[in-house]
Amino acid sequence: MIIRSSIPGDEEALRAVCRRAILVSGRELYTPEELEAWAGFTADRKAFRDFLGTQRALVAVQEGRPVGFAGLGDDGYLASLYVAPEHARRGIGAALVRRLLHTGRREGLKRFHAHASKVALPLFQALGFTVLREEEVLRGGVPLLRYVVVREEATT
Numbered sequence: 001m002i003i004r005s006s007i008p009g010d011e012e013a014l015r016a017v018c019r020r021a022i023l024v025s026g027r028e029l030y031t032p033e034e035l036e037a038w039a040g041f042t043a044d045r046k047a048f049r050d051f052l053g054t055q056r057a058l059v060a061v062q063e064g065r066p067v068g069f070a071g072l073g074d075d076g077y078l079a080s081l082y083v084a085p086e087h088a089r090r091g092i093g094a095a096l097v098r099r100l101l102h103t104g105r106r107e108g109l110k111r112f113h114a115h116a117s118k119v120a121l122p123l124f125q126a127l128g129f130t131v132l133r134e135e136e137v138l139r140g141g142v143p144l145l146r147y148v149v150v151r152e153e154a155t156t
Contacts (some may be wrong), residue, residue: 007059024085037142070096078114
């Protein structure tokens, strides 16, 4: 596996990874209605492209195909983390987040935060993030539970 920056032309593959990650990986933790509402933004190509445009995305590639991606905003916000379900639980998500944390620290960031789904929460916790609070967000009129997580870097 290699990790690289997102490049023009990645959008369709990343959109497919995102949609499958939501609909398949979340099956045991969310209802079908919740999953469809959450995945709804992937149906709109422009909305998905705009979503990617809010972050600096890294892409995990295996055998020439994107299998996951994660993105970092300027303020330390981890804006996305999605791994294709057939590649889940193999360390890809952790590798992406670690790389983003490294990039952010190099840029002087001391605090990282994210909105973690029930699916991603254990990964964030394993990487040193703590839960500040649970919150409910509406997607397509459907309430979804997520967690606000934060990681403070040690100052030296």
